[in-house]
Amino acid sequence: MNAQAIRNSWKRFEDTLDVIFPGGSNPLRNLGAIACLMFAILLLSGIYLYAVFDTSVAGAWQSVDALSRQQPWLGGWLRSMHRYAADGFMIATVLHLVREWIMGHHSRFRRVTWLTGIPLLAFLYVSGIGGFWLNWDRLGQYAAVASAELLDALPLLATSLSRNFLSAESVSDRLFSLLVFVHLGVPLLLLFGLWFHLQRITRPRILPPRSVSIGVLASLGIIALAVPVLSTAPAELGLVATALPLDWILLHLLVLADMLSARSTWMLIALVLALLVAAPLFSARATAAVAVVDADNCNGCRRCVEDCPYSAITLEPHPHGKPGQQIAVVAAERCASCGICAGACPSATPFRSVVELVNGIDMPQLSVDMLRRTLLDALASARVPQIIAFGCAHGLDVEALGEADVTGYNLLCTGMLPPSFVEYALRAGAVGVIISGCAEGACEFRLGNTWTAQRLRGEREPHLRRIVSSRDYRVVFAGDRDRGSLDQAIKELRGNAATGINP
């Protein structure tokens, strides 16, 4: 099975889930945000746990165990939430990584975001495993000894970490303070790394949609009440901790080291990390032309800067302008070639009375001028009144609908459509306009659907004029498989006798 087949299968699965999770609330499309939500739960619950935790060998087990037994409705519940959120964090993060890999989101303009995500996985493992040490029960003993043995296989430390867990006498309060420091410090590193991870994303979605947040919080809250996390017996270093209720989601690496060997496990970890780091190098995707700025038509209005989903545009002093005037500058390596900037540019209106429509910022492979010319040609040469469908290269192929009265244009992204084109098409004779794109919450370029919807509603510049009746156009964010929604929109527009706007 090749990469494309796997990608299509995954997309089909996501599309199927869209039926149950409509309106962008599909958890598979919000995995990164769900991971952040889990992290937030961990940080908040961790504050309380740290406040009551006794950082001594003698008191650690007692203080954690007392939480579950003496205050099950607060401390015990928070402890369980902490643990289950850590499990959820690991699941969401791994799924997020797998999804981005399958979707090919690891190369070109996403390369830095991909690479900065890899250390976060390592921090997550360290934080997750380290949390078990602090309980200092039999499971914590196993986690501490097994992870010390795993670390000892690395030729980094002069002394053996495992010797700290030979007997009860060798475990000191000082060592416990160090373990606490690791369990607090590494998550802070994770938080810092997350900031790097999101640097090249404009308006990152830190938290999932409300319905997803409620679903996740309710799920964790209920299981934290129904199946509270309890400590096993206190650690006893003279005995091997056996028959453990192991957390396979967080501690599987330690079991792997038991089954293979510490050295083999490190080799496997190194191999996986090397594959992840090398993934962008093996991407076969061709490099698309990036956005180009025309100095004579760019007045530095900043709209493209605001709308770019990947922070690829900055403003610099204009070479020909007055003092203080600025011009947009595109960082080629960050540009996704989505054209959302072209759709944001105020000079992209097709109503400009110029022979060649040169935009302030535009895509060489599909300029606004090309779009205007082909649109006019199509309407002029059509034998029957036409519905114009503006689609997206990652959504349904509107150029291959096979309808005699529908002319389709596959844009790079729906967000590259200046909203004035809707009015322009209607005035030029179209009986209706359809704007289709990726499914809700699944925009290939993150913000294309959002900006398009806001521009059409008049909530974002450049906006569609209110003179255009909503009867005359339809927005169909249905992905690349939901032909039915598009057909329904076509049917509705065919039924419109009058557009309300005279061509």
Add this chain to the structure above:
Amino acid sequence: MKKFAVWLGQGILYAALATVIVVFSHWPAYQNLAADRALIKISISHQGQLLGDCVELTPQELAKLPPNMRAPKSCPRERSPLTIEVDVDGQLAHRQVAKPSGLSGDGAAVVYRRLEVPAGKHHIEVRMKDNARSEGFDYTRSEEVDLAPAEILVVDFDAATRRIILL
């Protein structure tokens, strides 16, 4: 009706997520040592003897050195490797020659090994050598032990008393 189906579907899928978390955060139980087994943990971190003695430098040798490095004696830093053998019930269970750590080979040599044995009585004999210039083993210890299931017997070396210890 459609809304109810959506709510039901979401409820089922969130319940499935919760079930996965609950189940795999506790189950299946992990048995990292069979119920009738015990563990011998050989864990020694020890600095071997120096490989060579200090030698006095001749005036000619001193003259070849930079003025700030003309110490009258040259003392090698490198330590002897640690050789350890452990017999369990008369059978050699582990033999290892551990090199001293550090770039100059002047640090402690570390031995760490887990040996699983059936619980019950065993005859343990430990031999250790930390001086490359001597013949045979420098330290030996032989003992009868009775290990309960899951019990850990630690084999270590106490540098202060220069004895192999069994904990």
